[in-house]
Amino acid sequence: MAVTTMAKALNAALRRALESDDRVLLMGEDIGKLGGVFRITDGLQKDFGESRVIDSPLAESGILGTAVGLAMRGFRPVVEIQFDGFVYPAFDQIVSQVAKHHARSSGATRMPITIRIPYGGGIGAVEHHSESPEAYFAHTAGLRVISPSNPFDAFVMLQQAVASDDPVVFLEPKRRYWDKGEVDVDADLASAMSPYRARILRDGTSATVACYGPMVRTCLEAATAAETDGVSLEVIDLRSVSPLDVPTVVASVRRTGRLVVVHEASVFLGVGAELAARVTEECFYSLEAPVLRVGGYHTPYPPSKLEEDYLPDLDRVLDAVDRALAF
Amino acid sequence: MTADGGPELVQLLTPEGERVHHPEYDVDLTPEELRGLYRDLVLVRRIDAEATALQRQGELGLWAQLLGQEAAQVGSGRALRPDDYAFPTYREHGVAWTRGVQPLSLLGLFRGVTNGGWDPRERNFALYTIVIGDQCLHAVGYAMGIQRDGAEQAVICYFGDGATSQGDVNEAFVFSAVYNAPVVFFCQNNQWAISEPLERQTRIPLYQRAQGFGFPGIRVDGNDVLAVLAVTQAALAAAREGQGPTLIEAFTYRMGAHTTSDDPTRYRVAADLEAWKLKDPIERVKVHLARTGMADAAFFSSVEAEAEELAVHLRDGCRALPEPPPTSMFDHVYAEPHPLVSAERAEFERYHAQFAGGAS
Secondary structure (H helix, E strand, O other): OOOEEEEHHHHHHHHHHHHHHOOOOEOOOOOOOOOOOOOOOHHHHHOOOOOOOOEEEOOOOHHHHHHHHHHHHOOEEEEEOOOOOOOOOHHHHHHHHHHHHHOOOOOOOOOOOOEEEEOOOOOOOEEEEEOOOOHHOOOOOOOOEOOOOOOHHHHHHHHHHHHOOOOOEEEEEEEHOEEEEEOOOOOOOHHOOOOOOOOOEEEEOOOOEOOOOOOHHHHHHHHHHHHHHOOEEEEEEEEEEEOOHHHHHHHHHEEEEEEEEEEEEEEEOOOHHHHHHHHHHHHHHOOOOOOEEEEOOOOOOOHHHHHHOOOOOHHHHHHHHHHHHHH | OOOOOOOOOOOOOOOOEEEEOOOOOOOOOHHHHHHHHHHHHHHHHHHHHHHHHHHHHHOOOOOOOOOOOOHHHHHHHHHOOOOEEEOOOOOHHHHHHOOOOOOOHHHHHHHOOOOOOOOOHHHHHHHOOOOHHHHHHHHHHHHHHHHHHHHOOOOEEEEEEHHHHHHHHHHHHHHHHHHHHOHHHHHHEEOOOOEEHHHHOOOOOOOHHHHHHOOOOEEEOOOOOOHHHHHHHHHHHHHHHHOOOOOEEEEOOOOOOOOOOOHHHHHHHHHHHHHHHHOOOHHHHHHHEEEEOOOHHHHHHHHHHHHHHHHHHHHHHHOOOOOOOHHHHHHHOOOOOHHHHHHHHHHHHHHHHHHOOOOO
């Protein structure tokens, strides 16, 4: 067990993936000598060569499109999109090809492609560097969408994504890259928790707070603050957006009677909306209050001087909890 | 741009059936091989005509015709080795024929019984790609895989003149060039992207685009099966030998409509069609075979008879294509179990089980 950052845990996961399967390839912009703009691939090209850690031309659709061809040849590409807001040039290849190839070929052609995307705000970046595009991908059948919230999950879930025979959009909460946590670098993947299962990080009785990625830390801090007011929050790290582990959330809401869903992405037609609908369908009579959502607004991601007003924080989470409790 | 393809056009068999020579490209075919190409051309045209008829009869929802492009497809397809890999658009029925893909399996997509139709691994022939240009990047990725496997194989990627405006096609050019990938870009310039003439896609001859990307471009008479064969063989050999990509512009003409849903009389003049009829890809081979005595009347009628047999096979087979069971839409969405798809499948079955007979 070692204490390390999420960035280093992701790097270690990629190294293990490259070591354990020689069909694994990394491809992306600046991932070679530079090690990626966030240094997630630091040192990997030096150790595994330019043939397996590939600096690509500056073209996102090209990265995804060639990954499809490499997958058809039996490779297992792990591609890096430099920032969330730059994934859209590749949207057609992801939605029309990566997601649909397996079904179109009646299972003959698998697409074991991992699409790593640093996402979310909170780092004072310029436009297009702080977005949360998960709903676009979750809405597309054929894709899996997961996001770790801590270094250990980052280490395990990225390896699980690479090992998956389905395409996985792997969303890395970039503002948590430098958060530290304990990582068991010898963790056995076979016995690891499924990346598609939610994890209850804190038991509580007053209300359930469901979140993922960068908002997990925010929600855990909110739960600690609430405790001093005698409010006991159950915090669930969803970990996966598609598939969504609804049973774990429903079981929690049956106990607490209240649910607040928190994410950075705008609430309109977001993960919170889906979760609210499903929880309402499955445990309507357990609910003491409507499911409430805390998230971004229906605006473009604002200039960074305003991002603190846009992003959910501890106070906005607690405000929603108060409203749910007062209902 | 010249309507006849200009002086740079590689040609080995004139529209009049006269065998001519080119300083760089040639083929040396036996009479049997030449007769084989003729047979390919006739059968491919018959497949296309039958599928068009099946659409008119309501048996297919749509058909993308290749009429006029038989030589471009047969010539390039026959240049491939079995272990080379081809990435088609949705119009490469002639290439499919040369790869040994069952013609009947091409109809499933257009009849609406599948989104695919064959196992791409069996004949190294990818599934049809409908989004314009997407497959060019797949071809380059596959070629990058060949490089990493150290294999002596090549990839051919098909696309049209309209596709040359797509970002993905240009990105494919860039990736293939910087990685020196073993891929041949085979552009069938049939002069029309649905209703838009070539002038809406380019100011320069398409083959000249290659220069800007740093690899050779060649314009070949797309209605000359021998020239297409020669040029494609050379490009594939160069790719296999590590010389990287080539762009081939097969200068041809879409004699039919874009698809059976299209009406070309709204946007092009009949005179063009008449001019191109004189350059028919099949007639010139027939004249050449007859004039040189490489084929007799009995041969031509045997090919006609075979074409008719194939048409009957397609007609009967099309109507007999099994409709997929409704629950099959839930199959293969994911390679590994997915709780949402499983739940929705169960819900679908529950819903239909309420009615007599169920759905399955």
